[in-house]
Amino acid sequence: MVPGLPEPCVHADPIGGPHDRAGVMIDHEPDYRFTLANERTFLAYLRTALALDGAGLAVVQFLTVVGTREGRALMGIALVLGGTGTALAGFLRWRSVQAAMRRDAPLPSSYVPIALTVIVALGSIVAAIALALR
Amino acid sequence: MNAPPGAARERTALAWRRTSLATAVNAILLLRSSQVWIEVAGLALLSIATFIAAGGAAAFRDPGTFGVLGGKEMRARLAFALVIAIGLVDILAIVQ
Numbered sequence: 378m379v380p381g382l383p384e385p386c387v388h389a390d391p392i393g394g395p396h397d398r399a400g401v402m403i404d405h406e407p408d409y410r411f412t413l414a415n416e417r418t419f420l421a422y423l424r425t426a427l428a429l430d431g432a433g434l435a436v437v438q439f440l441t442v443v444g445t446r447e448g449r450a451l452m453g454i455a456l457v458l459g460g461t462g463t464a465l466a467g468f469l470r471w472r473s474v475q476a477a478m479r480r481d482a483p484l485p486s487s488y489v490p491i492a493l494t495v496i497v498a499l500g501s502i503v504a505a506i507a508l509a510l511r
Numbered sequence: 512m513n514a515p516p517g518a519a520r521e522r523t524a525l526a527w528r529r530t531s532l533a534t535a536v537n538a539i540l541l542l543r544s545s546q547v548w549i550e551v552a553g554l555a556l557l558s559i560a561t562f563i564a565a566g567g568a569a570a571f572r573d574p575g576t577f578g579v580l581g582g583k584e585m586r587a588r589l590a591f592a593l594v595i596a597i598g599l600v601d602i603l604a605i606v607q
Contacts, residue, residue, distance in 0.1 A: 412580075416526070416579065419587060419590075423590060424529060426594050427530070430537055430594075430601045431536050434541070434604060438540065438543055454605055457598050464598070471580075
């Protein structure tokens with residue numbers, strides 16, 4: 378039992394975690410290994426965001442023989458904006474997973490990995506075309 | 512709470528180190544800029560990367576740690592805000 382919270386119902390909700398007698402979910406601190414796993418996932422999202430940010434800068438700084446300056450800047454800004462979106466998605470994901478774990482609820486699904494795959498694939502295709510047309 | 516100790520804490524500490532390295536790479540790319548203020552931002556970011564590496568290492572010396580974030584939203588917000596700020600500086604460096 379969590380101090381300060383109502384006593385859990387003996388027959389807990391079959392689809393959720395512990396509930397009090399009124400049917401309200403009870404928050405509790407999850408197993409530290411799950412908290413650490415969620416932290417690592419959040420950090421992986423942040424690293425992906427930082428990699429996209431770095432790629433945006435690298436396109437402008439190193440791909441000087443490909444395309445126009447404006448085109449490279451546009452590509453770089455698109456990559457950095459992709460990184461910003463990834464960081465935002467990672468933070469929202471971390472928060473929702475942490476909240477679900479506190480309530481012993483099922484973890485929420487996410488479309489972010491699919492979106493990231495599309496962004497990286499499109500970036501690679503654009504880079505390949507730019508190099509081929511050089 | 513009384514789960515057997517495993518490599519979870521060590522893996523998380525390594526994840527923080529990788530994140531600090533990713534931050535340092537961004538800082539080094541910013542240092543290549545010709546604008547002085549962007550170079551200053553790059554130097555500041557390099558200091559932050561060092562702080563992240565040191566802070567992560569210090570936090571995981573405690574065998575009972577729940578991680579740097581420890582499930583606390585404010586700390587996650589700070590990490591998120593840092594990455595957003597890096598992205599903003601990167602965009603400014605691109606359009607310069």
